[in-house]
Amino acid sequence: MPGTDLVRLRLALTAFFALDGFVFAGWVVRIPAIKEQTGASASALGLALLGVSAGAVITMTLTGRLCRRYGSHLVTVVCAVLLCLSVGLPPLTRSALALGAVLLLFGAAYGGINVAFNSAAVDLVAVLGRPLMPGFHAAFSLGGMIGAGLGALVAGSLSPARHLWGLAVVGLLVTAVAGRALMRCEPLTPAGAGRTEQGTPRRPDRRTRALVIVFGLVALCTAYGEGALADWGALHLEEDLGASPGTAAVGYSCFALAMTVGRLSGTTLLERLGRTRTVLAGGSTAAAGMLLGALAPSLWAALLGYAVTGLGLANLFPVAVERAGALAGPGGVATASTLGYGGMLLGPPAIGFMADWFSLPAALTSVAVLAAVATVIGFATRHVDAG
Numbered sequence: 001m002p003g004t005d006l007v008r009l010r011l012a013l014t015a016f017f018a019l020d021g022f023v024f025a026g027w028v029v030r031i032p033a034i035k036e037q038t039g040a041s042a043s044a045l046g047l048a049l050l051g052v053s054a055g056a057v058i059t060m061t062l063t064g065r066l067c068r069r070y071g072s073h074l075v076t077v078v079c080a081v082l083l084c085l086s087v088g089l090p091p092l093t094r095s096a097l098a099l100g101a102v103l104l105l106f107g108a109a110y111g112g113i114n115v116a117f118n119s120a121a122v123d124l125v126a127v128l129g130r131p132l133m134p135g136f137h138a139a140f141s142l143g144g145m146i147g148a149g150l151g152a153l154v155a156g157s158l159s160p161a162r163h164l165w166g167l168a169v170v171g172l173l174v175t176a177v178a179g180r181a182l183m184r185c186e187p188l189t190p191a192g193a194g195r196t197e198q199g200t201p202r203r204p205d206r207r208t209r210a211l212v213i214v215f216g217l218v219a220l221c222t223a224y225g226e227g228a229l230a231d232w233g234a235l236h237l238e239e240d241l242g243a244s245p246g247t248a249a250v251g252y253s254c255f256a257l258a259m260t261v262g263r264l265s266g267t268t269l270l271e272r273l274g275r276t277r278t279v280l281a282g283g284s285t286a287a288a289g290m291l292l293g294a295l296a297p298s299l300w301a302a303l304l305g306y307a308v309t310g311l312g313l314a315n316l317f318p319v320a321v322e323r324a325g326a327l328a329g330p331g332g333v334a335t336a337s338t339l340g341y342g343g344m345l346l347g348p349p350a351i352g353f354m355a356d357w358f359s360l361p362a363a364l365t366s367v368a369v370l371a372a373v374a375t376v377i378g379f380a381t382r383h384v385d386a387g
Contacts, residue, residue, distance in 0.1 A: 134266020
């Protein structure tokens, strides 16, 4: 593929990563308004929100096969269209049951596009020979920050329907532009690749499947921390350290901003240190940062800990997905992404149970423990591939 096509492909994929974060964050900030609109209780809303998770996990397990059959570029564009259309559906619901049904569709599109564009990005990284995955994930983080910030600005003046359908229109316009560029680029792994001469799927051997799961566990450890801090970080600052609600909300912002900065510098870091040392440094940094964030007696030390944790975790997920994809193609990306998403789902309820049994600060140290586990896995798999 000519160099100009590779540049076009990289820009198009970056746009889809950013779009994904932008649309998802726009939905998240309107959850309280949707709850009020549907009249759902907290427990009913929780069950409805499981629709996102269920749709994502189910689709993630299938998207690897769709990418092998039709190509990751086409699947990315189709899922982007579905994502943009489905984000406008929640304001049209009037019950928790209806909300759960439309969120199942939204989650399916969200899970599908994540596997598809990560698969395309893994192929591009392999062709260019540069560790670019952190940059793509930085685009997702930046899109999320912009989407959340915009949502906070318009929440008081726009209804959820106008806001989310506005997001849908913007998303479809971005998809039209970026999708056209993406479809003009031939997939670096052609549709139908990974099949035997008889047309049946070529299954990875047992060792490869085991390694993909191991790298998926690194993704799980990282996403566990993201989910835990998103749901419990502010509460720890408010209840245990006496922060005001506004100051407590800054806690996750510190974490998210530091993670974005870490991902923006991730390619340079990987080129200088290699994958293994980047994972070792990142996991160790995250473990130390979360111990500080969970156990520090002062608010500002805890905020510093959150930021250090974000820096440490920043590049673990991109590296894990890239290594899984390099080993097993779209199926490897699907497995690692599914495990990672499972970690994000596991984190908040696990923290809640442990907080009941022990205390919230003690429960948050589990983020540090899993960061340490990711570090150990990084060391144990240092000889699997070069870098």
